[in-house]
Amino acid sequence: MSFVEVSGFAKSYGGNTVFEDINFVLARGEFVTLLGPSGCGKSTLLRCLAGLVSLDAGQFRVEGEDITYAVPQKRGIGMVFQSYALFPNMTVSQNIAFGLKMQKLAAKVVASKVAEAIELVELGGKERAYPAALSGGQRQRVALARSLVVEPRILLLDEPLSALDARIRRSLRQQILDIQRRLDLTTIFVTHDQEEALTLSDRIFVMDRGRIVQQGSAETVYTRPANEAVARFMGNYNLLGPQESRLLLGLDIDGHLAIRPEVIRLFAADDVTPGLIPATVMHSQLLGNVVRYQVEAKGVALQIDCLNRRAADLLSDGNRVMLHIAPEDLQEIAP
Amino acid sequence: MATAKLAVIAPAAAERRPAFGRWPGVLALLPFFAVLLAFCLVPAAWVLISSKPADGGMWYANFAEILSSPFYRQAFGNSLDVSLWSSLAGLVIAVVGVASLRRVPGRLRSAAVAFTNMSSNLSGVPLAFAFIILLGTNGTLTLILRHWGWIDDAHLYSLNGLILIYAYFQIPLGVLVLYPAFDALDDDWQHAASQLGAGPFSYWWHVGLPVLAPALAGTFILLFANAMGAYASAFALTAGNVNLVTIRIASLVAGDIFLQPDLAAALAVLLMALLALVTAVNHWLLNRSYRGD
Numbered sequence: 001m002s003f004v005e006v007s008g009f010a011k012s013y014g015g016n017t018v019f020e021d022i023n024f025v026l027a028r029g030e031f032v033t034l035l036g037p038s039g040c041g042k043s044t045l046l047r048c049l050a051g052l053v054s055l056d057a058g059q060f061r062v063e064g065e066d067i068t069y070a071v072p073q074k075r076g077i078g079m080v081f082q083s084y085a086l087f088p089n090m091t092v093s094q095n096i097a098f099g100l101k102m103q104k105l106a107a108k109v110v111a112s113k114v115a116e117a118i119e120l121v122e123l124g125g126k127e128r129a130y131p132a133a134l135s136g137g138q139r140q141r142v143a144l145a146r147s148l149v150v151e152p153r154i155l156l157l158d159e160p161l162s163a164l165d166a167r168i169r170r171s172l173r174q175q176i177l178d179i180q181r182r183l184d185l186t187t188i189f190v191t192h193d194q195e196e197a198l199t200l201s202d203r204i205f206v207m208d209r210g211r212i213v214q215q216g217s218a219e220t221v222y223t224r225p226a227n228e229a230v231a232r233f234m235g236n237y238n239l240l241g242p243q244e245s246r247l248l249l250g251l252d253i254d255g256h257l258a259i260r261p262e263v264i265r266l267f268a269a270d271d272v273t274p275g276l277i278p279a280t281v282m283h284s285q286l287l288g289n290v291v292r293y294q295v296e297a298k299g300v301a302l303q304i305d306c307l308n309r310r311a312a313d314l315l316s317d318g319n320r321v322m323l324h325i326a327p328e329d330l331q332e333i334a335p
Numbered sequence: 336m337a338t339a340k341l342a343v344i345a346p347a348a349a350e351r352r353p354a355f356g357r358w359p360g361v362l363a364l365l366p367f368f369a370v371l372l373a374f375c376l377v378p379a380a381w382v383l384i385s386s387k388p389a390d391g392g393m394w395y396a397n398f399a400e401i402l403s404s405p406f407y408r409q410a411f412g413n414s415l416d417v418s419l420w421s422s423l424a425g426l427v428i429a430v431v432g433v434a435s436l437r438r439v440p441g442r443l444r445s446a447a448v449a450f451t452n453m454s455s456n457l458s459g460v461p462l463a464f465a466f467i468i469l470l471g472t473n474g475t476l477t478l479i480l481r482h483w484g485w486i487d488d489a490h491l492y493s494l495n496g497l498i499l500i501y502a503y504f505q506i507p508l509g510v511l512v513l514y515p516a517f518d519a520l521d522d523d524w525q526h527a528a529s530q531l532g533a534g535p536f537s538y539w540w541h542v543g544l545p546v547l548a549p550a551l552a553g554t555f556i557l558l559f560a561n562a563m564g565a566y567a568s569a570f571a572l573t574a575g576n577v578n579l580v581t582i583r584i585a586s587l588v589a590g591d592i593f594l595q596p597d598l599a600a601a602l603a604v605l606l607m608a609l610l611a612l613v614t615a616v617n618h619w620l621l622n623r624s625y626r627g628d
Contacts, residue, residue: 052526072529079530085523089545098541099531143527150531 003028003186004154009058011044018044019210022058029184031177033197035221036207037233042190043082045207046156049188050079062153073102078147079156082163084139086131092118092142093127099150117145120179137168144176148183155180157189161196173200194234198222206230223260227334231258236292238264238302248277248300249325255334261292261305263329269320276322281315291315297323379607385600397601407583407602411609414580417494417569418562421501425558426551428502429509433517436510448514451507458504463571466491466500492573500568505558512557516550552617560610580606 002025009022019041026032034042047053049060051072060068067075086095096117100110118124121141131139140160147155157176161169177200180187191197197204198218205215206226214226225231231239240248240257251257267276279297291314293304302323308314315321388396401407436444457465469476470491480486490496520543528538544551566581575582580602587599 047526050526050530052529072526073532073534077530079527081523081527083521083523085521085527087524087528087542087546089542089548098528098533102532102537146527146531 002026003030003063005059005061006049007059009045009048009060010056011041011048011053012056017210019207022212024205024212024215026186026188028186031180031187031189031200031202033189033191033201033204034207035191035194035197035204035233037192040207041210042192042207043158046079046158046188046190049154050077050156051075052079076153077156078150078152078154080140080143080147080158080160082159084131084143086139086142086146088131091128091130092123092134095131095142096146096149099146103150113149117149120148121145121175135168136164137172140164140172141175144179148179148185153186155185155187157187159190159192162191162193169196176200206233208233224331225258225333228256228258231256231333236261236303236305240300244300247298248302249330251330253332255332258331258333259302259325259329261303263326264302264304265324266293266304266306266315267322267324269322271322273322273324276324279321279323281317281319281321283317284315286314295321295323382600382603382607385597386604387597389595389597397598398605400598401601401605406578410578410580410583410602411605413494413578414563414606415609417497417501417579418559421498421505421562422555422558424498424502425505425509426555428506429513429554430547430551432506432510433513436514437517448511451510453507455504455507455511458565459567460571462500462503463568466496466503466572470496470499492576494577496572497569497577497579500572501562501565504568505562508561509554509558512554513547513550516547516554519546519550549621552621556614556617559613563606563610 004024004026006025007023010020011018012020022045024032034045036042044053048055051067051070055068058068059066062076087098090098093114096114097110100113105113114127118127121144123138123141123145126134126138126142131142134142143160160176161172164172173196179185189196189200201218203215204218204221205212206221206229207213208229214221214230216224221230222234225234225237228239231237238259238261240259242253242255245251245253245257249257267273269278277297279295279302281293281295282301283294285292285294286308289308291306291308293306293315295302295304304323386397387394436447439447466474468474471477472488472491474491477486477491481488491499524542524546525535525538528542533541564581566579566585569577569579570582570585573582575586584599584602584606587593587595587602
């Protein structure tokens with residue numbers, strides 16, 4: 001039996017479908033990410049799971065128990081909000097203790113659990129601070145501790161890192177993953193950031209226009225996008241239509257060919273190895289350890305990502321090069 | 336290198352400084368200070384000076400007379416009574432009203448806010464007259480209720496009647512003042528509280544009301560001061576028969592029998608002192624509460 005079963009979830013507002021036909025199962029301790037662009041329905045889906053928004057249709061079971069219509073208080077689900085939602089009139093300790101006090105636990109037990117939670121999220125010394133005196137990263141860790149201390153069956157995280165700067169985000173991401181692994185906590189994480197999804201998740205559910213359009217491991221979703229929407233969202237894929245495929249590769253296809261920018265290899269313009277395609281660099285963009293080239297080959301625009309090894313290897317606009325695309329790196333996808 | 340960096344940063348910081356310093360702001364405030372001086376500080380000082388007995392007695396003689404007189408002590412007691420209860424009623428009903436208004440559709444909310452705006456400004460003689468024709472001795476509602484046997488007589492011309500009529504303008508004033516304060520409440524706080532096991536009551540008790548406490552205290556002070564200083568509604572309703580501080584001041588200033596403006600000034604000083612005390616207690620309480628911002 002699956003730990004979490006979601007079947008036939010649907011929600012609409014005033015005739016506008018937010019999401020429909022949402023089905024998935026989760027194993028205990030699994031870390032799953034709902035990934036998709038803004039407005040695809042992922043946050044509303046999370047709020048429906050939390051019981052904060054009512055469902056139009058569907059069934060939600062946790063450990064075999066049907067909690068579709070249970071009030072949020074009775075679901076055993078913890079949630080971390082994008083806005084942190086810390087109570088501004090309470091200190092760090094009081095915020096973390098709130099859920100335990102609602103359970104009417106003895107003061108000694110509350111104090112001990114709060115101390116453990118503060119240690120878990122490494123916020124020692126901040127017990128008496130009010131949220132207004134904390135940084136964004138510290139607030140998010142308080143929110144995480146507050147959700148974890150009540151020992152939920154499932155943890156929901158609604159874009160918890162989106163308001164933080166890149167460095168804090170990376171460090172907090174790792175901290176969330178470490179805690180999740182240590183507690184073996186079933187976790188559903190919502191984000192529109194593909195890097196976050198790829199680094200954190202056991203499985204990724206890609207959402208587009210209110211539907212889960214692909215679910216699988218990070219590697220599968222990234223390298224084998226199920227359709228054009230996933231390819232566009234996941235990794236700056238080069239998507240070639242039937243005419244472009246014919247022009248560039250001489251292939252007749254009905255749908256699209258997806259080619260990841262990092263699988264296209266560049267060779268010197270005078271290389272005569274068979275199968276190479278002549279191209280011209282139109283534009284280059286330095287992204288740190290990666291250089292992104294826009295090239296034109298046989299009238300088709302392509303994007304190529306190369307490792308930035310040496311300054312001497314960088315190509316300039318107008319340089320002529322040869323391209324190689326291995327047949328196994330071509331992926332035909334449905335439109 | 337560090338020097339070079341500083342050299343670059345310093346002019347930029349200088350550019351951000353306003354060209355004329357703070358003077359434009361101070362000049363723009365001059366009319367405000369002039370009004371404050373002319374209509375608040377000078378009259379207050381004049382009232383204080385005027386509170387000295389006209390017959391040349393000691394400066395505190397009028398205050399001593401007021402504080403030792405059961406009649407004037409009763410006036411303060413009645414004013415406090417009416418102000419306290421009408422302010423509390425206004426505050427409690429306004430909190431419930433605003434919390435409800437935040438949950439209704441926009442058009443209904445706008446209409447309700449427009450109505451409260453109008454009713455908060457309806458006071459004085461028109462308001463008293465409206466209440467008299469509805470709830471006076473021979474008011475429409477009084478006659479209906481008496482006909483049904485629900486009441487024996489109307490009690491509009493009493494302290495309770497005054498509390499009722501004051502509440503009429505205190506409630507909408509409370510709604511108008513509190514309405515923007517509710518913007519401070521984040522919906523996700525309630526969601527987070529419910530995830531942590533709190534029902535609506537626990538949320539309001541532990542989070543909503545404490546967060547709103549500064550606004551609630553400020554609104555209460557405003558309503559209280561409003562009620563303490565109200566005169567026209569009370570006079571029109573009771574023809575001066577209810578003993579309130581404002582009615583006593585008016586009768587001493589414009590009375591046909593007892594013309595004693597120095598005593599009226601002393602009453603006004605005590606009224607100001609009372610409001611200052613309430614405001615100071617409010618500030619003290621707020622300073623003891625959390626500093627969330």
